[in-house]
Amino acid sequence: MTRTIKVLVTKIGLDSHDRGAKIIARAYRDAGMEVVYTGLRQTPEQVMQAALEEDVDVVAISILSGAHSILVPRVVKLLRDEGLDDVLVLVGGVIPEDDIPELKEAGVKEVFGTGSNTDEIIAFTRQNVRRV
């Protein structure tokens, strides 16, 4: 069964800049993937619900507000609780180096900070997506 990779690009928390999220969404699209973009200020519950209803392979979370240590593990836990444990979770945004290990510990596969290259993110996504 060949299928197009489907990605949920989302912004959680209260920050209101989605330029990065839009650049990533566009890069995924240009790489031939189908991207569901949720828009700003999603709650972890909304992200889980969208991932479930859309049956995505990847959840790409953009967060700049600094609340990642609380919100991101909550998203991962909700996904796992719903049995969506084969979904690849990626995080992008402003994340201090020191916080990365605990996000990975929580189930995030990779964290892409500012200045990350979109080609690199797409290659990483293709290599690590588990369901296709």
Add this chain to the structure above:
Amino acid sequence: MDIKELADGVIRGEKRSLARAITVVENNPGGTRELLGYIYPHTGGAYIIGVTGSPGVGKSTLVYSLARYYRSLGKKVGVLAVDPTSPFTGGAILGDRIRMSGGEIDQGLYIRSLASRGHLGGLSEAASDALALIDAAGYEIILLETVGTGQAEVEVMRFAHTVLVTLVPGLGDEIQAIKAGILEIGDVFVVNKADRDGVDKTVLEIEMMLDLAPLVSYRPRVIRTVASKDEGIEELVKEIERHKEHLIASDALNQKQMYMAEERVKDILIRRVSAYVLDRAGTDLDIAMQDIASRKKDPYTAAEEILKDWFEEA
């Protein structure tokens, strides 16, 4: 993946099974046939409302507003929203959810985005099967949102019981230009963003166009909405209800079901036969291609010759 198990989950109304099943009908023809075989007897309970109109008229906002209204009446609501696939990369950005993510988690609401994947007509090839799955999962109202349409994407009328054609004020004379095509398929005309200037003129233009239409048993009405503020939604739902009652009273609902069934089975036949024909034509096709490109043969003669060989065999 066990298709029978998945079908059972859909019939039990589980969102996750439904979501996975829709992925199957998007990607896996063999699985689709098996899946539809299981779930089809459980379909037929949903009332399908198509929402079409040009890009930017507010279809997604209108759909979400309608969805919440039907939820307030206690109906289970499914939303299927189609967005275009890039013809160059095969990728797509599905943005309809941006307008549909306001509320709290609602187990009685299911929203799914589909990419058109090169399918013309305003929907996607999988849309029909996806509708059947949402129907089988027990959703009573399904809102089917097309891609932003121009003048010719009328496919939604083949899948929806009631079609809403959505416009905005300020189109003016353009209504004249688009009165064929999508304006002919509307069962309800919605003038959204009705708090903008020019709304009276736009409503008048549509009313005049409807008055010029040949005399039929049902005259669609024009409803004003401001979907972003949930204004006019109650009137709109009443008008959808009026159309539904007309369909039932005039036996048109049965005729419509037959029409939908006919179109669907023809679609599948054509798809299967054309795949067979192209596959069988194989090298003949390559030769014909060369002859046509070099102007040795015209395309009709070349096609005729390919077919002739087969019929002589038989």
